[in-house]
Amino acid sequence: MKESPQSRNLEQILRSSKMAAGGFMGSDSRSVAEIIDADAFEVSKSGYTTGQLSVRMQEITDAAKRGLGTRVEVDAQHQAIVEEARGSIACPWPHLRRFVKRVTTVKHLDSGQIICWTDLNIHLIAEHGFFEGRGSAFRVEPGKLAKVIF
């Protein structure tokens, strides 16, 4: 399929370090569409939807925010902490959405598995089905995400 100027422009933004150090694509050589398609397949294998994943991520972030930067028992299975930094970050897609620089780190107490995401990750997954490219600082592996947060 021929790439549109819009998607070419988006990919340039995602690969650049203009908005986030190392960009959103990391070392992934696949196109944005390929990454989204492959991750959509991983999400479907997990038995959840991107909507369900992002709603649960937001629930955990909201619970962790109450800890003011300290660890919070979200439920019997999950411990989480949020860390906030000065400033905000815009969604790289061409719409005017901005997000506080907040990182949520979640530990599944039984498995010991840990995963982290930003407020922007939640939006990228919910609205764009984008989990970021492999090697990016905030790539979220869909399969692991589903295992850890539910």
Next chain:
Amino acid sequence: MVLDILVAVAVVSSIGTVLAGLLCICEHFLANYGPCRININEERDITVVGGGNLLSTLISEKIFIPSACGGRGTCGLCKLKVLEGAGPLLPTEEPYLSDEETQSDVRLSCQVKVRGDLKIEIPPELFAVREYICRCASIIDLTHDIKQFRFELVEPGQIDFVPGQYIQLLAPVYKKGGEEVYRAYSISSDPSDTNSIELIIRLVPGGICTTYCFECLKVGDQVKFNGPYGDFRLSDNDTPIVFVAGGSGMAPIKCMLHHMKNTGNKRKATYHFGANVVKELFLIDLMSSFESELEDFTFVPVVASPAADESWDGQTGLVTEAVQRNLKNASECEAYLCGSAGLIDAAIKVLMELGTKEEAIFYDKFE
């Protein structure tokens, strides 16, 4: 057939490229806006070459407007009043402006193009803002993700600032595809040392400027910053103070404490500082020395949940819970807060429940 399609695509692309090039050339040579006059605060006029955006035009005239995104229209910090000549409000500005600001002719200076004469209003304190070239003199690890950086000023060689103010540090391009960005950091140093500044910076994973500071910046490197900015500062009265901070929020409070010591300030002050575990506490010795040197100062480190292998007999829980437990004279106090938005919001709620007046709560929120 395929060859025909490829040739057609190549031809169309080439025509598009040529037209885009022509537009750029026309913009450069034909859309010559010539000299434009900018009236500032009805006090002075500057004459500039038109065509650039207002933010960069003012910077070229050594007038620094706070901006964290380098003029990309994504931080919303570079607001100023443009009373005449700005043209219509752009869709890129709307999300950052309240109705009140829009009605008051507030604009994002990075989005306003200088196409003719302008009349603008700039807060007078911004005229004191300058660009500084400095040299990184030391880098000290405070915790696993917080470092203290000291920068010796090169040109100009001195800085005057009010304790509580911040500067904007320039992170140069250090990765392929990157670009220069400015990020705001509170000054943590003793204000009596006018030849250097100290910053306390926490690593933001994926953050452009903090990654530069933590991974690229070395002692001896030259960097630029501009400032000082901000109106977070101690008031001039005898009201008891409660400081509340966490993490790198230590920076402006430390600076204020140096200032209180330097000026022989006798105000009663209590500083609640929150950390997750004991090893995330830092500058404890300095805070102890402030306890000896200041007339009536108490430092209250609060550890949320000490690790199993950590020995801790101090206060535990959230820093806001400690404030709730300890503060007996909240209605008489002024509060100075610095930290994440969540911490500030929670602290304001607790302080107001305890009786602190809203107008007596001052803060520097990480947003």
